[in-house]
Amino acid sequence: MRMRLIIKKVARIRVLALAATLGTLVIIPLAGRVYEKPEEALQAVFPGSQTSRKPVYLSKEEQKTLSQQSGKELKGRFYTFYEARKNGQLQGYGTFVTEVVRTKEQTLFVAVDASGKVKDVRLISFYEPQEYRPPDRWLALLVGKSMSDSVQPGKDLPAMSGASLTARTTSDITRMVLAIVKMKL
Numbered sequence: 001m002r003m004r005l006i007i008k009k010v011a012r013i014r015v016l017a018l019a020a021t022l023g024t025l026v027i028i029p030l031a032g033r034v035y036e037k038p039e040e041a042l043q044a045v046f047p048g049s050q051t052s053r054k055p056v057y058l059s060k061e062e063q064k065t066l067s068q069q070s071g072k073e074l075k076g077r078f079y080t081f082y083e084a085r086k087n088g089q090l091q092g093y094g095t096f097v098t099e100v101v102r103t104k105e106q107t108l109f110v111a112v113d114a115s116g117k118v119k120d121v122r123l124i125s126f127y128e129p130q131e132y133r134p135p136d137r138w139l140a141l142l143v144g145k146s147m148s149d150s151v152q153p154g155k156d157l158p159a160m161s162g163a164s165l166t167a168r169t170t171s172d173i174t175r176m177v178l179a180i181v182k183m184k185l
Helices: 002-030 038-045 060-070 136-140 164-184
Strands: 050-057 078-086 089-100 105-113 118-126
Touching: 038 078, 038 089, 038 105, 038 118, 060 164, 078 164, 089 118, 089 164, 105 164, 118 136, 118 164
Parallel strands: none
Antiparallel strands: 050 078, 078 089, 089 105, 105 118
16 A cells, blocks of 8 residues: 555656756747837837838739848748838838748847938847847947948858857848848839
8 A cells, every 4th residue: 555655655756857848848948038018119110100001912923022132031921011101201111021040930120211221220039049049239230221232241240159050141131121021112
C-alpha cells in the first residue's frame, strides 16, 4: 500500500514537472516586445494629419513585377496602406508589415512621404531575441531613401553584427513598400 502511494506521488510530481516545462515552452515564444501601438506610430509620423485606409490590390502580374523591382518575393497580393492628409495636402502613406526574421516575427511601420522617399521606419513589435533587434539609429539610416537608392545591409547600410537576418528583412520590407507606393499610390 505504501509503495503505491509513493509511486502515485512520484508520478504526480513528474506530471507537474512536465506541465511546468511545457508551460515554459509555451511562454517563451510569446515573450516578445511591442514597442508602439499602430495608432501611436501613425500619429507620431504624421502629426495632426487625418489618416484613412487605402487598400491596395495587386494582380498576379503586378505582384511579379513588384517582386522583381523590390528584390523581394511578395507573398501577398493585398496590402492596407494609410493615406495621411493635413489641410487637404497629401503628407504620405504608411503601412504595417509583419514578416518572419529568423523564426519569429517583427512588425514594422514604413512611412513614405509624398515625394516617394522613406519618411520613417518604426519597429512596432519584435519577437526574436532582443540582441537581434534593429537599433533606432540603424532604422533612421533608411529615412530619405527612394526606389532609386540601394539599401543593402553590409554594402549601402552598415551591417548589424549578429543581426544580419534582421537587417536584410528590414531593408527588404522597406524596398517592397517603396515599390508598392511607386506603382499603386
